[in-house]
Amino acid sequence: MRVSDFDFHLPPENIALRPAEPRDSARLLRVDPSARDPFADHVVSELPALLRPGDALVFNDTKVIPARLDGLRRRPGGAGAAIEAMLHQRIGPARWKAFARPGKRLAIGDIVEFGGALTAGVEAKGEGGEVILHFSLSGADLDVAIAERGHIPLPPYIASKRPEDERDRQDYQTVYARAEGAVAAPTAGLHFTPALFDALDRAGVSRHFLTLHVGAGTFLPVKGEDLDDHRMHAEFGVIAPETASILNAVKARGGRIVAVGTTSLRLLESAVAADGLVRPFAGETSIFITPGHRFRTADALMTNFHLPRSTLMMLVSAFSGYETMRKAYAHAIGQGYRFYSYGDASLLWRAES
Known part of the structure; x- marks a missing residue:
């Protein structure tokens, strides 16, 4: 495939310049490639009803620095x-x-x-x-x-429209951020609130944390047309032995792994062994996920809507299927979903391999 295969037109009014208030009031598009009706419109606060007891959410607890x-x-x-x-x-x-x-x-x-x-x-x-x-x-x-x-490193599509302000220091940070070192937020996690965590607890959905210090290189445009020529910049990540053991136990008893954000998914896929077990991890990863990748960890991915021609657009196309994601993005644009870092979210189910 070529970079131009992942292009699309986004009207400027679909770009979010501020997050939803409260955070979990953002819209959530469920995408299930195996369903008769693959798209359903929800809000993030409904996430507990879209999961089932025994499922596990995996979050990236990196903390953004003013880089x-x-x-x-x-x-x-x-x-x-x-x-x-x-x-x-x-x-x-x-x-x-x-x-x-x-x-x-x-x-x-x-x-x-x-x-x-x-x-x-x-x-x-x-x-x-x-x-x-x-x-x-x-x-x-x-x-x-x-x-x-330093200044909060707002993405160019926001910074070109308005200056950074004090509100961004809170808005561009997850409520569970712990490990300082990221220069970009794991934006799917921006939608979570203490109230939503309480609702997930009541629904029997567990949550677990890994760390991937998101670098600006993740969001650099892909130059040229050949995907094979692109090289991801390395990012440092950690999956604790206890976390790896718990996630493997979740899978063993039939629970589903839901990666919150592409950074969580990329680190899980960097740490998984050929037998499908997640191994403890501490080091750098430069994994570049494109269509054809065989996923061994997450059953679902919660993520925001990404830039055209980006490595993240390639990742979601690999996860739920190229044609499915083209139609999903067309649906989102037509329904007025808000895109990018401060925008709405999607809950993607993995395509059958």
């Missing part, structure tokens, strides 16, 4: 230049991989000042504006400085 930094390049004997750095992967106590814009203004050895005591040297340059920054601060001191100087 967009505005700086000024200083070069001996040269003029300063404004630089935006989007941190996307920590690789040491004082070192981050980042996407710099405009990257062509930076050279190895340059110093970028981000305000106060926060500076960084350009240690290496890669493709597409990627750089390695070695900061003047380290460890917890660096974390504090980034929190003070």
